[in-house]
Amino acid sequence: MNQLEKIDRENIWHPFSPLAGNKPIGVRKAKGLYIHTLDGRKIMDSISSWWVNIHGHSHPKINKAVSRQAAKMEQVIFAGFTHKPAVDLSKTLKKLLPSNISKIFFSDNGSTSVEVAIKLAIQYWYNLGKPRKKIIALEGAYHGDTFGSMSVAERNLFSAPFNDLLFEVEFLPFPKGDGAAAIASMKELASEEIAAFIFEPLVQGAAGMQMYAPEVLDELISIAQSKKIICIADEVMTGFGRTGKMFACDYLKNDPDIFCLSKGITGGYLPMGVTAVSQPIVEAFDVADRLKAFFHGHSYTANPLACAAANASMKLLLKKSCQEDIARIEASHKAYVESFVANEKVDEIRYRGTILAIELKADDAGYTSDIKERIYDYFMERNMLLRPLGNVIYIIPPYIVTNQELNKMYKAIDAFLKELLND
Ligand SMILES: Cc1ncc(COP(=O)(O)O)c(C=O)c1O
Structure with missing residues (x-):
């Protein structure tokens, strides 16, 4: 040693x-x-x-981008201020995400991107004055290690000490094969009580790279959206080319309402979480009532070094x-x-x-x-x-x-x- x-x-x-x-x-x-x-x-x-x-x-290109950015600005508060690295990244992400996506919310890692998504979904219904609080998730799911992200994931050995503190979630069977059991369960559960449906699209990473078909996920999203349930695609692992397309959801016909992104976004240089949100959800927050604002912000939100790494990584990723x-x-x-x-x-x-x-x-x-x-x-x-x-x-x-x-x-x-x- x-x-x-x-x-x-x-x-x-x-x-x-x-x-x-x-x-x-x-x-x-x-x-x-x-x-x-x-x-x-x-x-x-x-x-x-x-x-x-x-x-x-x-990677030499990302090394250069981060060191150049460090010489200009390492960090600045993102409440009330903005900067080019964040704006550039938002433009690139919006070009790549489905056209329903309207705003990019920055946080620190995969777990926080999920926390933000869950909070946005629940507050969306609160802001509309029609509270919905229940969430549907998939058996075998993993969405991170914070309390909210643990709540929407499979209860297992890791969550055991905390299980009675996690909020209740309805789980669909893992959609193996034709996904009939998951689809039947979604049909039964989808109602005006459910705020959101969260899933790892096509591949559940931590569960052991468990894979399922885009057609089944399309069907689940379609049933959920028919009840106006907010569909949250956790692309923390699957995003940025991992599944062969830019996002796993690019295999789908139906567009989710929220995307959670992290991991590969900065090319693995610096921690960053992104929650990308569709226009109808944004609108529920875009109101004069200040109490309807989204009171969530991390100290390092949109850190310029992380954004610079992400911009350089995206440039490499988009190369032929x-x-x-x-x-x-x-x-x-x-x-x-x-x-x-x-x-x-x-x-x-x-x-x-x-x-x-x-x-x-x-x-x-x-x-x-x-x-x-x-x-x-x-x-x-x-x-x-x-x-x-x-x-x-x-x-x-x-x-x-x-x-x-x-x-x-x-x-x-x-x-x-x-x-x-x-x-
Ligand atoms: C699908 C998914 N969501 C969320 C997370 C949590 O990300 P982080 O470890 O950056 O908090 C992970 C991590 O493996 C993940 O695979």
Whole structure:
């Protein structure tokens, strides 16, 4: 253990690991696809460091944009002031989002983008004088770690200490296959009591990259919107090319009323949350009565450095070459899935856009599956960060990954599965 790791263990509380098992690895630098550790290892970051750095680590264009912005203005209060980096970003996002989206609200991360969305939806009905408070969500959902975002997510081991403090939510069955059960449940629940329906479009990330069809989601949105229920697309993970299109909702015919964005928005440089809101909702707040204002604001709202990183990242993302990279990764995953030899240890292999997932059979399937550590250690021993979601191995690479590097990941997965077969 080096000095940095030693002091870390004395002082720092890392997320998601029991304190006793906390063994963080000291990192010297990160560049492109690779994390360079203090002990001289070069680890392939196959999951874009928790799904954020879509262009790889330390990209020269984003580096330059952030350092230029830092020399001009690092931060300014966003109540009563504005600046070019935020305005530029709002213009780009509005061009890419459906035409019903009218305003961009900035916050700090994925969880806060969801908090803002839920609060806006509930206050919308309050401002109209027709209070609706109930929310519909999907079984298996994950929307963040704050109380509101935990409330609209699956109750599980992580939420257990807080379950009786979370507000009540109606859950639809996960819309697998033709989604008949979810659709029937939505038909039953959709009423004038429901304020909003929140969902991770097409791919539930934390649930284990669980995928479902756009046609089913379209149907759910259509039923919800027929009762004027506000549809909130949590694109925190799926946004910015992850599913093969700019947003997962680009696969839909129906436009959601609110989008939550974060993670890839700044290319993984700085934390930022965006809640993009449609015109009818904005109008309910655009009134003379000051008590109907939206009283929500974080200190770092629209931080200029984060906006500068986001603008540079968006510029890279919109380049033809980056769009081609996304299509190339998707084609590569497709070829791997199609040539995958059925394996008695594998329950399902699936992909959507740049996301590939291999779900292993497990009696204790789920995030805390026993096999999780074995998977993590196996790939780390081979200098590959493939941090599984329980019994689900997945790849969600930065778009700069080469075909050769992808093949290396597939081969390592094949070798791991072979080892499992020999158990
Ligand atoms: C769909 C979704 N929503 C919200 C969040 C929370 O984002 P953050 O970790 O930035 O708070 C996540 C994080 O993984 C997510 O996958």
